Amino acid sequence: MKRTIPIVIAFLVGMGLMLDNFITFAPLNTAAVSVRSWLVIIALFSIMVAALNLLLVHIPRIKRRQGTWVQSSVLVVFMLLTILTGVFMGTKNAVYSTFYNGILTPGSTTVNSLLAFFIASAAVRTFRARSLESSLLLLTAILLMLSNVTIGNAISSVIPVMGKWVTNVPNATAQRGLIITSSLAFVTINLRNILGLSTQWLGGKD
Amino acid sequence: MQNRLFNPDKRITYLLLLLVMIFPLINPLGIAIKPSENTLLAYNYVEGLQPGSTMILFIDFGMGQSAELTPQVIASLKHFSDKGLKLFAATQVPEMSTALTGYLAETYGAANKEYGVDYVDLGYFAGAESAIGAMGDSLIDVFKADVNGTDLTTLPIFKSITKLPDINVMFAVTASGTIPFIRQANAKFGMPIIFSVNAVMGPANVPYVQSGQAVSVLVGSTGAAEYETLINQPGTASAAMDAQSLAHLVIILLIVWGNIGYFLEQRRNKEKNA
Numbered sequence: 001m002k003r004t005i006p007i008v009i010a011f012l013v014g015m016g017l018m019l020d021n022f023i024t025f026a027p028l029n030t031a032a033v034s035v036r037s038w039l040v041i042i043a044l045f046s047i048m049v050a051a052l053n054l055l056l057v058h059i060p061r062i063k064r065r066q067g068t069w070v071q072s073s074v075l076v077v078f079m080l081l082t083i084l085t086g087v088f089m090g091t092k093n094a095v096y097s098t099f100y101n102g103i104l105t106p107g108s109t110t111v112n113s114l115l116a117f118f119i120a121s122a123a124v125r126t127f128r129a130r131s132l133e134s135s136l137l138l139l140t141a142i143l144l145m146l147s148n149v150t151i152g153n154a155i156s157s158v159i160p161v162m163g164k165w166v167t168n169v170p171n172a173t174a175q176r177g178l179i180i181t182s183s184l185a186f187v188t189i190n191l192r193n194i195l196g197l198s199t200q201w202l203g204g205k206d
Numbered sequence: 207m208q209n210r211l212f213n214p215d216k217r218i219t220y221l222l223l224l225l226v227m228i229f230p231l232i233n234p235l236g237i238a239i240k241p242s243e244n245t246l247l248a249y250n251y252v253e254g255l256q257p258g259s260t261m262i263l264f265i266d267f268g269m270g271q272s273a274e275l276t277p278q279v280i281a282s283l284k285h286f287s288d289k290g291l292k293l294f295a296a297t298q299v300p301e302m303s304t305a306l307t308g309y310l311a312e313t314y315g316a317a318n319k320e321y322g323v324d325y326v327d328l329g330y331f332a333g334a335e336s337a338i339g340a341m342g343d344s345l346i347d348v349f350k351a352d353v354n355g356t357d358l359t360t361l362p363i364f365k366s367i368t369k370l371p372d373i374n375v376m377f378a379v380t381a382s383g384t385i386p387f388i389r390q391a392n393a394k395f396g397m398p399i400i401f402s403v404n405a406v407m408g409p410a411n412v413p414y415v416q417s418g419q420a421v422s423v424l425v426g427s428t429g430a431a432e433y434e435t436l437i438n439q440p441g442t443a444s445a446a447m448d449a450q451s452l453a454h455l456v457i458i459l460l461i462v463w464g465n466i467g468y469f470l471e472q473r474r475n476k477e478k479n480a
Contacts, residue, residue, distance in 0.1 A: 021394075033343040039336035040348055047300065047332060091304055100304050108269035120223055120453070121216040124460040128468050138465070142458050148405065148428055150237040151451035164243065172412045179413060 007196040014194030054079065078103070140166060212467020219460060226456050230448035237448055244415065245432040247422035248400045249285070251375075257290030260373045264338075265297035265306050267381035271404055272305065275379050277443035278402040278430035282377060283313035285437045292363055294373065296328040296349070298337065303330040307353060322361040329353030335386035341370040342394055371395040375421075377402070384411050384420065392419050402429065 013035060020032035058072040078099070085096045129135040146152035147163020192198040241249070255261075263283070267275050286293055293314060297306050307327055314325040321327075328349045331337045340348050346358050346368060358364050367373060370391060378387045379402040391397040398421050403411060405426030414420040424433065427450060430443035 033340075036336060036340035036343060037347050040331070040333040040340055043333035043336060096304075104301065105269055105272070105305075109273040112270035113273060116453075117220050117223060120457050120460075121219045123457060124219055124464055125213065125216070127461045127464070129465055130468075138461070142461070145454045145458055148425075149451040149454050150239050150428070150431070150447045151455060153240050154237050154451075160240070160242070167409055167412055168416070171409045172416055175410050176413045178410075 003199065003202055006202055007199065011194055011196060014190070018194070051079075051083075212464055212470070214460075222456055222460070223453055226452040227449040230452055231445070234445070235448040235452075237451055239431050239435045239444060239447055241432040241436050242429070244422045245424060245429050245436065247415070248424055249433065249436045251398070251400065251421050252282075252285055252289060252291075255289060255291060255374065259289075259291050259375070260367060261286055261291045261293050261375045261377055262370070262373045263293060263295040264376065264378045264380070264387065265295070265302045265309075266299060267302070267379060267404070268299050269301050269305070271381040272302075274404050274427055275381065275402060275430075276305075276309070277427060277441055277446075278424055278433065279309050279379055280313060280441060281430055281433040281437060281439065281443070282379075282400075282402070282424075283309060284317075284439055285433070286377075287314050287317045287319060288437070290324075292323075293325040294328060294345075294363070294367070295325065297330055298332075298334050300330050303353065322356070323363055326358075326361055326363050327353040328358075335390055338370070338386060338390040339394075342390060344369050371397065373397070375400065379403075381407070383407075384414060384423070388414060388419050400424070 016028060017032055017035060020028055055076065058076050061067060061072045062069045062076065082096070082099050085093070085099065089095060091100075123141075127134075127138050127141065129138050143159065144163050144166060146155065147160045147166075152159040152163065189198070193201060263279075265279065283293070293310075295306055295310055297303055306329070310325060310327050315321075319325055329352065331348060333340065333348075337348055346364070349358060351357055352361065376387065376391050376397055376399045378384065378399055380387070381404045384399075384401050384403065384407075387399055387401070392399050399419075400421045401411060401414075402424040403426075405428070408423060408425035411420065411423045415423055424430070427443045427446055430441075431447045434441045434444045
C-alpha cells in the first residue's frame with residue numbers, strides 16, 4: 001500500500017498531463033491546468049527544504065568542531081544574516097546590497113573565473129598529438145579557439161569561415177544524434193516511471 | 207631540463223594568462239569585432255519587430271555565470287528598449303532576482319520607459335520547466351504579483367496578455383539548458399525563441415537554429431561583444447574581447463610549445479632505442 005498509492009498517483013498525474021497535450025476534453029484540460037500550477041507550489045517548498053537541509057548538514061559539523069567547521073560557520077552565519085536582512089529590511093536596503101554586491105557577486109564570479117585557468121593549464125598539459133585522432137582533435141580545437149574570438153578574423157578571414165563550417169556541419173550532425181538519443185532515453189525513463197515499471201524514485205531497486 | 211622547459215609549471219601558465227589578460231584591459235588593442243551569422247540573425251529578427259511587440263525575458267543563470275552572460279542581457283535589453291518592445295522579465299534562479307532589477311534599471315529605467323506600461327519585473331518564479339508549462343495556461347496564476355507586490359491585473363502591460371502564447375517572442379538567457387524552453391514554448395505554441403548561452407553550450411544548440419526551433423543562439427561574451435557592435439553601444443563585452451583573444455592565443459602557443467617538446471622527446475627515445 002505504501003508503494004502502491006504513490007505509483008497510482010504518479011500514473012494518473014503523468015498520464016493526465018500527457019493526454020492533455022493530445023486530447024481536447026474540458027475536465028481533463030481544466031485539471032491539467034490546476035496540476036501545473038500545483039507543481040510551482042511544490043517547487044517553492046523544495047527551496048525551503050534545501051535551505052533547511054543546508055543547516056542540518058552544517059550545524060552538527062560546527063557543534064562537533066569537525067572537518068571544515070570554520071567554513072561551515074561562515075556559511076551558516078552569512079546565510080542567516082542574508083535571510084534576516086532580506087526578510088526584515090527588504091532587498092533594496094544598503095546592508096542587503098552590501099552582502100549581494102560586495103560578497104555574493106564577486107565571490108561567485110571569481111570562483112567561476114578560476115575555471116578558465118584550470119582548463120587552460122589542463123589543455124596545455126594534455127593536448128598532445130599522440131595519434132591521428134588526437135592530432136585531429138588538437139587541430140580542430142586550435143581552429144575553433146581562434147574562430148570564436150576576434151583575433152581569428154584579424155589573423156585571417158578564412159579562420160571564422162572554417163570554424164563556422166566545423167560548428168555547423170560535423171558538430172551539428174553529432175549533436176543532433178546526441179539530442180535524439182537522449183530525448184528517446186528521457187521519454188523511456190519517464191514512461192517507465194509513469195507506468196510504475198521503475199520505482200527508483202520511491203527508493204526501489206529497479 | 208628539457209622536460210621542464212616544454213612542460214612548464216602550471217603556475218607559469220597561470221601567470222602568463224593573468225598578464226596577457228590584464229595588459230589589454232589597460233591598453234586596449236582595438237581588434238575589430240565582426241558580427242557572426244548567429245548574432246546577425248538575432249539582431250535582424252529584433253529589428254524586424256514592430257514597436258509595441260511583446261518580449262518575455264527569462265534569466266536562467268546563476269551569479270557564477272553572470273560575468274559571461276550579463277553583457278548580453280544588457281546589450282539585448284538596450285536594443286529592445288530602443289525598439290520600443292514591451293518587456294516581461296523573470297528569473298528562475300533565486301539569487302538573480304536582485305540582479306534582474308538592476309538590469310532593468312540600467313536599460314529600460316535609464317531610457318525613461320514607464321514601469322507597468324513598457325516593462326514589468328516579475329522577479330523570481332519557482333518550478334523551472336513546470337512553471338513555464340503553467341505559464342502556457344496563465345501568466346497571472348504563476349506570478350500573481352510583480353517583484354514589488356503589485357497585483358499584475360492592475361498593470362496596463364497585462365491588458366491583452368494573459369498567458370505565454372500571447373507574447374510575441376521569448377529571449378532566454380540560460381546556462382543550464384535550452385531544452386525546457388523549446389519543449390514548453392516552441393514545441394507547444396510555436397513561440398519564437400532567441401537564446402543566449404555561455405560559450406560551452408553554443409555548439410550543442412546549433413541544431414535548434416538549423417531546425418528553426420530557435421531564431422538564434424548568441425554565444426558567450428563574443429556574442430555579446432558582437433551585439434554591442436551592432437547596436438553601436440560598446441560595453442564590458444567589447445572591452446573584454448582583446449583580453450580573451452590574447453588569452454586564447456597564449457593557450458594555443460603553449461599547446462604548440464608542449465607538442466614540440468613531445469615530438470623532440472619521441473625522437474630522442476627512438477634514437478636511444480635504435
